[in-house]
Every structure is written in structure tokens, then in C-alpha cells.
Amino acid sequence: MTLQLGTDETLLKALRRDLPAAALSTGPLAAPYATDRSGSHPYGLPLAVVHAANADHVRTTLRHAHALRVPVVPRGAGTGLSGGANAGVGTVVLDLSRMNRILDLDPHDQIAVVEPGVITAELDRAAGEFGLRYAPDPASAAISTVGGNIATNAGGLRCAKYGVTRDAVLGLDAVLADGTPVRTGRRTVKGVTGYDLTALLTGSEGTLAVITAATVRLRPLPEATATVAAYFDTFAEGAEAMAELTAARLEPSMAELLDGPVLGAVDEAQGTDLRSRGGALLLLQCDGRSAAAEAELAVRLLRDRAASVETTSEPVEAERLLSARRLALPSLERLGRVLIEDIAVPRSQLATAVREITVIAGRHDVRIFTFAHAADGNLHPILVLDPASQDIPDAAWQAAGDIFTAALRLGGTLTGEHGVGTLKRRWLADELGPEQHALQQRIKAAFDPHHILNPGKAL
Amino acid sequence: MTLQLGTDETLLKALRRDLPAAALSTGPLAAPYATDRSGSHPYGLPLAVVHAANADHVRTTLRHAHALRVPVVPRGAGTGLSGGANAGVGTVVLDLSRMNRILDLDPHDQIAVVEPGVITAELDRAAGEFGLRYAPDPASAAISTVGGNIATNAGGLRCAKYGVTRDAVLGLDAVLADGTPVRTGRRTVKGVTGYDLTALLTGSEGTLAVITAATVRLRPLPEATATVAAYFDTFAEGAEAMAELTAARLEPSMAELLDGPVLGAVDEAQGTDLRSRGGALLLLQCDGRSAAAEAELAVRLLRDRAASVETTSEPVEAERLLSARRLALPSLERLGRVLIEDIAVPRSQLATAVREITVIAGRHDVRIFTFAHAADGNLHPILVLDPASQDIPDAAWQAAGDIFTAALRLGGTLTGEHGVGTLKRRWLADELGPEQHALQQRIKAAFDPHHILNPGKAL
CATH class of the missing domain: 3.30.465.10 (Uridine Diphospho-n-acetylenolpyruvylglucosamine Reductase; domain 3)
Structure with missing residues (x-):
């Protein structure tokens, strides 16, 4: 038997x-x-x-x-x-x-x-x-x-x-x-x-x-690296300064832009005093044999727009300047449960995108902190939620949905680098359109006709 | 009716x-x-x-x-x-x-x-x-x-x-x-x-x-450009010099390597005197704010290996140095009907690839002239055929086939940048393998189920 x-x-x-x-x-x-x-x-x-x-x-x-x-x-x-x-x-x-x-x-x-x-x-x-x-x-x-x-x-x-x-x-x-x-x-x-x-x-x-x-x-x-940190009154001013650097054909190897609330969260967690220096922080790194010359040019361009600018080619000092970026996410995680979003927009739309995110946060009464890979137009709006709630509350979903809609309206995408996974699938067809969506499903079938590989993800 | x-x-x-x-x-x-x-x-x-x-x-x-x-x-x-x-x-x-x-x-x-x-x-x-x-x-x-x-x-x-x-x-x-x-x-x-x-x-x-x-x-x-021209006794020495530049972590924006027969063909067509200066010519361009410093480093590294080296940041002089590359193909086209091949190999295999091409040319009694995008390992062996023959002679097909086989054996590919088209289809499966070949055909069918788009090409 x-x-x-x-x-x-x-x-x-x-x-x-x-x-x-x-x-x-x-x-x-x-x-x-x-x-x-x-x-x-x-x-x-x-x-x-x-x-x-x-x-x-x-x-x-x-x-x-x-x-x-x-x-x-x-x-x-x-x-x-x-x-x-x-x-x-x-x-x-x-x-x-x-x-x-x-x-x-x-x-x-x-x-x-x-x-x-x-x-x-x-x-x-x-x-x-x-x-x-x-x-x-x-x-x-x-x-x-x-x-x-x-x-x-x-x-x-x-x-x-x-x-x-x-x-x-x-x-x-x-x-x-x-x-x-x-x-x-x-x-x-x-x-x-x-x-x-x-x-x-x-x-x-x-x-x-x-x-x-x-x-x-x-x-x-790279043979050398030079770091620049510039504070601005507002995120929009920081974004506009970044656009000016791009227009001046600078190609930094790193360009991170943190908004005021993120600086405040870092201060609260680390006992620093960043928020008092401005409402946004732009961190640049230039690398290669001409790193110092590029950083110098960046400083020259930023000086008129920024509340303050500093630069260094010295690694320990560079680490100190960069620590705000490094500590941003851990500092936010102390405030609640984080939902990390990941839109990208055409580079010229960075300031507009952040303005829209601020409006969306107010509309849904959700706390949103934003930092960005500024040279790429890739923004990470971080929704900080009540740590007690097991599920993601409706207001957060609605805010996220509005952020994605804004990204698409500005000519952008609903994920710059994190992927669609399960969380963004409901907006996928909005970006791809029905014809491309159908085509992508045919490609999936050419690889995996019985849909056994990671079903319910990405597509 | x-x-x-x-x-x-x-x-x-x-x-x-x-x-x-x-x-x-x-x-x-x-x-x-x-x-x-x-x-x-x-x-x-x-x-x-x-x-x-x-x-x-x-x-x-x-x-x-x-x-x-x-x-x-x-x-x-x-x-x-x-x-x-x-x-x-x-x-x-x-x-x-x-x-x-x-x-x-x-x-x-x-x-x-x-x-x-x-x-x-x-x-x-x-x-x-x-x-x-x-x-x-x-x-x-x-x-x-x-x-x-x-x-x-x-x-x-x-x-x-x-x-x-x-x-x-x-x-x-x-x-x-x-x-x-x-x-x-x-x-x-x-x-x-x-x-x-x-x-x-x-x-x-x-x-x-x-x-x-x-x-x-x-x-x-780029803010600036600097050009270097170095002659070597043999193509292999030029390829080895290029490998040394790569090992020194130089990233030229251009690195063209011409063999002796190509230099001879340019001389014959243009009345220049390149072939007498060496059996291979390496043309480098560095660009960006540190172009001059990079070119200087290249010259320093090449000096011991090359028969002669010259450099310039001056555009007219740079054009003069680059003209050998620019005139290579037109000069070969005067000698007969050209069949332009396009293999790529891992960068370290450049010298070996050219040695094999020389052997293949002898074996099939076909004239082959070679220049290469040396920093990419992308070689263009140019078969020069009798202009009278309408069809590509068997010896040329055999030589081309041997070149592709050598490229694959060296870890390379049968086309670096020109595409498979119709000419390379008979070797395609050798590179892709049967499983990937079948998969690619399923992808084709997902786009074009009735095979109306450019049938008989690429796949």
C-alpha cells in the first residue's frame, strides 16, 4: 500500500x-x-x-x-x-x-x-x-x-x-x-x-x-576624492543649486540632498546641531585626478546660494560631513516604523517633486522625511508611521499613491532603484501602460510558463 | 465580379x-x-x-x-x-x-x-x-x-x-x-x-x-582633451603596453591600435610614412579636467616599451595624429573589397587574438588587416578580397569562421558592436548555446509571433 x-x-x-x-x-x-x-x-x-x-x-x-x-x-x-x-x-x-x-x-x-x-x-x-x-x-x-x-x-x-x-x-x-x-x-x-x-x-x-x-x-x-557640504534655507534652494551644478556640467560622484526634517531627526538621535544651520543639506563628492578642482568649482557656484559651504579632501573630515547622510535612516527608524519610498523624476523636477511631497504629507496627515540622490533625480520620501500598528494604515497607502502619481505626472517613475516587489504592484500598470504590461507578461511566460518564479512580484 | x-x-x-x-x-x-x-x-x-x-x-x-x-x-x-x-x-x-x-x-x-x-x-x-x-x-x-x-x-x-x-x-x-x-x-x-x-x-x-x-x-x-601617439615594433607589444596602461588604472576616452599592414595601406594611399616608424601604432585620447596629467602618465608608462611616443593638447596636431585611424578603412578599401569583422575578447587577450588572426590569414591565404578599440578588447580584422569576385570566397568564410572560433575560445564574442545580421548567424548558436538560443527564440515569439520583423536576421 x-x-x-x-x-x-x-x-x-x-x-x-x-x-x-x-x-x-x-x-x-x-x-x-x-x-x-x-x-x-x-x-x-x-x-x-x-x-x-x-x-x-x-x-x-x-x-x-x-x-x-x-x-x-x-x-x-x-x-x-x-x-x-x-x-x-x-x-x-x-x-x-x-x-x-x-x-x-x-x-x-x-x-x-x-x-x-x-x-x-x-x-x-x-x-x-x-x-x-x-x-x-x-x-x-x-x-x-x-x-x-x-x-x-x-x-x-x-x-x-x-x-x-x-x-x-x-x-x-x-x-x-x-x-x-x-x-x-x-x-x-x-x-x-x-x-x-x-x-x-x-x-x-x-x-x-x-x-x-x-x-x-x-x-x-579614484586617485583622489573631495567632499563639499552646503546648507540651504530650503530643500527647493538646495535642489536648484544642484541643477546649477549640473548645468555647469559638473559630474559629482555623489550628490545627496537631505531635507530639514531629516536634519532634525539626526540632531534628535545623535545630539548634533545640523537643523539650526539650514533647512536642507547638500553633500557632494567629486573624485578622480581633478577632484579638488571640481570641488573648488562647486564651492564657487554654491557660495551665493548657500547659507554656508565647506569642503575637504581629508578622509576623516569627509566622514564627519557625510555622517549626516549615513545616520539619516537609523535616526528616522527611532521615530517610528519607516516606509521607504523611492521615486525618480527628471533632474530638473527635483524641487517641484519635494514641494508636492510636502503638500501630500499635509493632505494625509502623514509624517514624510525626504532625502535624495540629487544628481539622479532619485528621491526617498520616508513615511514614518506609528510603530504600534502592524499593518500599513490607509493614510500611508494614500500618501504613497499620491507620491507615485506625482512622480509619473512629472515624467518620472515609481521606483528608481528599489524595485516594484509587492508594495508597488498596484501602480505598475499606470506607468507601463496596458500594451507594455501585456508584453512584459508575455516575456515572463517565455521564461516561466507556469509562473512558479516569485509569483505576485514585480509585474 | x-x-x-x-x-x-x-x-x-x-x-x-x-x-x-x-x-x-x-x-x-x-x-x-x-x-x-x-x-x-x-x-x-x-x-x-x-x-x-x-x-x-x-x-x-x-x-x-x-x-x-x-x-x-x-x-x-x-x-x-x-x-x-x-x-x-x-x-x-x-x-x-x-x-x-x-x-x-x-x-x-x-x-x-x-x-x-x-x-x-x-x-x-x-x-x-x-x-x-x-x-x-x-x-x-x-x-x-x-x-x-x-x-x-x-x-x-x-x-x-x-x-x-x-x-x-x-x-x-x-x-x-x-x-x-x-x-x-x-x-x-x-x-x-x-x-x-x-x-x-x-x-x-x-x-x-x-x-x-x-x-x-x-x-x-569634456573640459580638455590630450592625445598620445606611440609606435611599437609589433602589434603584440602595443597590446601589452595597453594592458599596462589599464593595469595602471588609466581610463582613456579612446585607445585605438593599428597593425603594421594597416599603417602600410595608409602610407600607400596617403603618401605618408607611418610604417617605417613601427609595426603598430597606439593612439590614445584622455579627456576631462585631468586630461593632460593622464596623458603625461601614459607617456611615462609607454616610453620604455615604445619605439617613439608623442603627445599634444593642441587640436590641429591631435587631428594629424588621429588621421591614421580615420584614414585606415578608406585606405584599405582602395586595395580591394573589404569584409569588416568585429570580435571582442577579454582585454588581456588582445595580443593573443592578433597572433591567432595572423596564423589564420596564413592558413587560408587571405589578406587580413587589423585595428582594435584596444581598451575594450574589440578587434576589427579586415579581410581584403579580390574586388572582381561578386560573392565572398570560401577561403574568406573559413578565415572568418576561424576568427570567431578563436574569439570564443579566448572567452570573447563574435560581434563586439556591429551585430549578427545575416553574416554571423551560422556561428550564433556556438556562442549562445542551445538553451539560451531556444530562450531567445521564445522572447522573439513574445514580440512577434508570426516572425514578420526582419526574419532571418540576428537570431
Whole structure:
């Protein structure tokens, strides 16, 4: 007599048979893998977590899940902010954080080949030993993975000059939904054979394939860096000053703009005295052999507009100036539960966008703090919510919706670098339009006809 | 009594009805639109050429062609080198060269919106009036179109520092095979909503959709430029010197390496005396505020390896130094019919690749001249054939095949920037592998289920 097993049991049995015992977590052990850092929660707990140690484990997991039509949620470090790695009841989490080896680092070709679970900052550090760096630097670089960064096409502070994650990825080893391995791209900096699936997979939030290795481009470390900090009376004045720097054809490697409420929150948390110096702080970094000359030009241009300007080429002093940006999010997290938004607008619309965010905050009576990657037009309005409420209140959803609508009206996008995940799906069609939305769904089906890869995310 | 029309006649009748008379060429008037500059020829002449003046003409043409399953070949200026715009019997050429308006050029946002038929150099010139430039600069920039450059993801001389066409394209208006318009991407420099269809369409050689407008990124013109010319005894020594510059973390905006036979051909055509100075010439350009300092460093590094080095920051003198590169192809075209190849290898493999090309030339008794975008590892071996032969001789095909095989063995690609077109299709699967090849065909079907868009190309 054979026991008739349900789908879940059949899958677990197959995974137990074909994977090492240490590669599988079930029951309460799966709980820590159910959510990312978005603050949103799926219904229930995942069926199991597979801690893949190599590409074979990934293939085995997908092969079985595909045969049984069980949803699979790929996961790096779980630091995403849009719910892209949230895993609810009936799903298998494919945890790639143990695939964390740097397989190759070639200083002559200035490339590295890494497993997806390598921590981004560790790759950067390893490249640094050869005078190189991995340019993409999301604020989460110390805790997020290269694979997760690729899945969201993560941005960061250096994007203005060095581009986003997509610009650093040359090729991918990936496994399709049915377990088929493919290798996209190449080890060369140029190449146009076939469609650019490397770029297509970058930013696809685990819905098209699971990345098992990435070939990435490294870049020379800059010879020098110079830092400028300028205070303004209002955020709008800071944004206009940034527009003037852009018009003067300056290309800073970093341009962070913090609003007055953020400065106040940092003061409150850290005992500093930033808010009294102005209603906005613009932090610039210039790098390369002409860093000092560029910083000097920036100071000259900012002097008439700013309440105060200071500059330094000295690393410790630079760190002091930058600490306000670094401490912004932790300081806000002390005030309540944060919902981190992520719109981008054409660079000239930065000041307008912040004015609209202020109006929206008032309309819905929600506290919103904003900082921006100013040279990119990428804003992070941070909604600070009552820590007691488990769910996101309606007023916050409405405020977020109004922010997205404003971004689209200004010619922008509802996510600059964090991804759509689950949180922004309801606005997705507004940005894509029905024809492109349908086309994207056909592309999804070409990769994953049974929709087992991260269903309910991104698209 | 109604006349029973064949498919061709039905289509022509519909196009005559729905398009202005001036938008349609048939018969011998279609002949100039049958080939690109690859030197390959399709069988017969196209059925008709539609000279689209706007996106509606594109939609109308595709709608009718799709309904009748007639192949459509999109065409910019026809300057492609891989047969991608070749149009044989029974096809409709969709000529986009009359859609040549710059619709918007916004110096504050540093973007332009252009129709696909805008000549690349004209966009660059228009941007120049605002102290900006359009960075992608294929050697054909003076005669090729932005749309054609996007279709092939064209490279150029500045790629080493500024990236390829894909890196400059932010969004596209495109029409799908059945006439449905879609708008991909955005006007912002960052954005991750949905799959990156902008990148997917870039380099898809007209097989996925027809581009009717492009939003592109502009960049500041560099403050200064410095040029270095260094002669070496052999190409391999020049390639090794380039590797040393890369290892020293120099990022020239241009690094062109010409072999001895190319120098000899330039001498013969122009009456110069380059070949006597060495067996290879490396031309570097550094740009930005530290251009002179970078050029000085390059000279210092090259001095021990080179037979001679010279440098200048003076534009006329720089032009004189660069003229050898500029005159290379015209000089080779005097010697016979040229077949321009386009492999890329990891940067460290440049010298090895050229050694292999020399062996291959000897093996098949084919004359091959090589120049390279040295900082990218992108080589252009130019096969010079008997001008009398109409077809490409077998020995040339075999030599080309051996070159591609060598490129793949060295970790490279069979096309760095020109595209697959028709000429390289027979080697495509070798690079992609069967699984990725099948996946790419499924993506093609998601865009164009009846395969009417540029069939027989790219994939």
C-alpha cells in the first residue's frame, strides 16, 4: 500500500532525497525567511527554505518545484525594501546567501566572477586590494548581496557618475524555472550577440530566472576624492543649486540632498546641531585626478546660494560631513516604523517633486522625511508611521499613491532603484501602460510558463 | 465580379490607400534599399519601400504587413556591416530615414528625444551647442542614424570610458509587429519599474519592434582633451603596453591600435610614412579636467616599451595624429573589397587574438588587416578580397569562421558592436548555446509571433 501524498509532501520528500539535510529548513526554522525589510508581511509561512550551496542545488530545487507547480521565492540577504523576497504560505524560499564565493577576480581584465550570495561591500573590498572597486554601492552594501542587487538593479550613491548595477554586470549564469541552466553575456566589456538577456534579467526581481553566478566589471579606484557640504534655507534652494551644478556640467560622484526634517531627526538621535544651520543639506563628492578642482568649482557656484559651504579632501573630515547622510535612516527608524519610498523624476523636477511631497504629507496627515540622490533625480520620501500598528494604515497607502502619481505626472517613475516587489504592484500598470504590461507578461511566460518564479512580484 | 488579388498586391493596394503616394517606392526605385554596407546581397528586390514620415506610417505599414504575414525590414541609413538591413524578394523595407527630427533637447535634464532617422553626428552637434554631447560615436556617426545605432547597440571610439549605445538610451517609443505602440523606459536617469525592455530592444536588430522615437542621455563635453601617439615594433607589444596602461588604472576616452599592414595601406594611399616608424601604432585620447596629467602618465608608462611616443593638447596636431585611424578603412578599401569583422575578447587577450588572426590569414591565404578599440578588447580584422569576385570566397568564410572560433575560445564574442545580421548567424548558436538560443527564440515569439520583423536576421 502506497501513501497518497499531497503536493507539499511530495516536494519535501523529493528535496529531502536529493539535497543534503543541512540545505533544508522547514517549520519554524523557515520563519526568518518569510519577509524582507519592506515592513510588509505575506500570509503565513513558507513550506520550506532551501539553502543552496551550489548551482546544482538551485537546479534540483527548481526542477522539482516546476514539476509540481510550487512557487519559488529566490532570496539573497532579504534586505529588499519592496516585498520582493516576501514568501507566504505554500512557497519554497531559495536562499542563495551561502553561495558566497568570489570565484575569480582578474585585475588585468578588471572583472570578477562571483556567486550571488557575496556581500556587495566584500566584493568591493576584495577589488580594492588591486586598486579597483565594484562601483554599485546601494546604501545596504554592507548587508546586501550582489545577486540581490542584480535582481533589483540596485542603485546607490555613486550612480550619478558610475551608473547602476546593470552597468556593472557583463554576464550571468542563471537557472530557468524548469531547472535549465543558461549563461548570458560574456567576459568582454562589449558584445552584441543575441538579445541582451543580461540586462533583461537585471532588475527582474527573481521572476525570470535564478542567478547562480555573475561576471561583473570592476573599475579603477579614484586617485583622489573631495567632499563639499552646503546648507540651504530650503530643500527647493538646495535642489536648484544642484541643477546649477549640473548645468555647469559638473559630474559629482555623489550628490545627496537631505531635507530639514531629516536634519532634525539626526540632531534628535545623535545630539548634533545640523537643523539650526539650514533647512536642507547638500553633500557632494567629486573624485578622480581633478577632484579638488571640481570641488573648488562647486564651492564657487554654491557660495551665493548657500547659507554656508565647506569642503575637504581629508578622509576623516569627509566622514564627519557625510555622517549626516549615513545616520539619516537609523535616526528616522527611532521615530517610528519607516516606509521607504523611492521615486525618480527628471533632474530638473527635483524641487517641484519635494514641494508636492510636502503638500501630500499635509493632505494625509502623514509624517514624510525626504532625502535624495540629487544628481539622479532619485528621491526617498520616508513615511514614518506609528510603530504600534502592524499593518500599513490607509493614510500611508494614500500618501504613497499620491507620491507615485506625482512622480509619473512629472515624467518620472515609481521606483528608481528599489524595485516594484509587492508594495508597488498596484501602480505598475499606470506607468507601463496596458500594451507594455501585456508584453512584459508575455516575456515572463517565455521564461516561466507556469509562473512558479516569485509569483505576485514585480509585474 | 471581384478580382482575386495575391498577398503582394493586396498589401500594395492597402499601403497605397492608407499612405501618401510619396511614402511608397516600388519596382526599380526599391533597389537602393535592398542592401546595407556589409557587401552581402539578398536574393531579389523588395516588394516595396515605405518611407515613413511619422509613427502612424510605421503603425499602418506593420498592421497591414502583419495581417498578411509579409516580412518587414526596418532600415535607418543602411550603413550596417552585417547584413541586418538586407531586404530580399517579398519583403517590405520600412525606411525610417525621413523621421529625422530632434523633438526635444533639454540641457537641464541632459536628455534629448529624437526620431530614429536623426544622423548620430547631428545629434552630437546639436548637443554641443549646450556644452553637451551624445557620447556613442560609431565610426559611421556622420552617416548612420540614432535608430540604426540603437538597433545594433553600436559602439565606437569613446566606449572605453563612456559606454556603448545602450548606456545612453533611457527610453524608446516603439511599434510592435502587429502595429501596437509601446513606450519603454523613461526620462529619468534611473528607474526599475518592470523589465528593462529599453535594453532588450537595444541591439535587437529590428527583430522585436520598430523604434519611432528615442529618449537619450547627453553628457557634458569634456573640459580638455590630450592625445598620445606611440609606435611599437609589433602589434603584440602595443597590446601589452595597453594592458599596462589599464593595469595602471588609466581610463582613456579612446585607445585605438593599428597593425603594421594597416599603417602600410595608409602610407600607400596617403603618401605618408607611418610604417617605417613601427609595426603598430597606439593612439590614445584622455579627456576631462585631468586630461593632460593622464596623458603625461601614459607617456611615462609607454616610453620604455615604445619605439617613439608623442603627445599634444593642441587640436590641429591631435587631428594629424588621429588621421591614421580615420584614414585606415578608406585606405584599405582602395586595395580591394573589404569584409569588416568585429570580435571582442577579454582585454588581456588582445595580443593573443592578433597572433591567432595572423596564423589564420596564413592558413587560408587571405589578406587580413587589423585595428582594435584596444581598451575594450574589440578587434576589427579586415579581410581584403579580390574586388572582381561578386560573392565572398570560401577561403574568406573559413578565415572568418576561424576568427570567431578563436574569439570564443579566448572567452570573447563574435560581434563586439556591429551585430549578427545575416553574416554571423551560422556561428550564433556556438556562442549562445542551445538553451539560451531556444530562450531567445521564445522572447522573439513574445514580440512577434508570426516572425514578420526582419526574419532571418540576428537570431
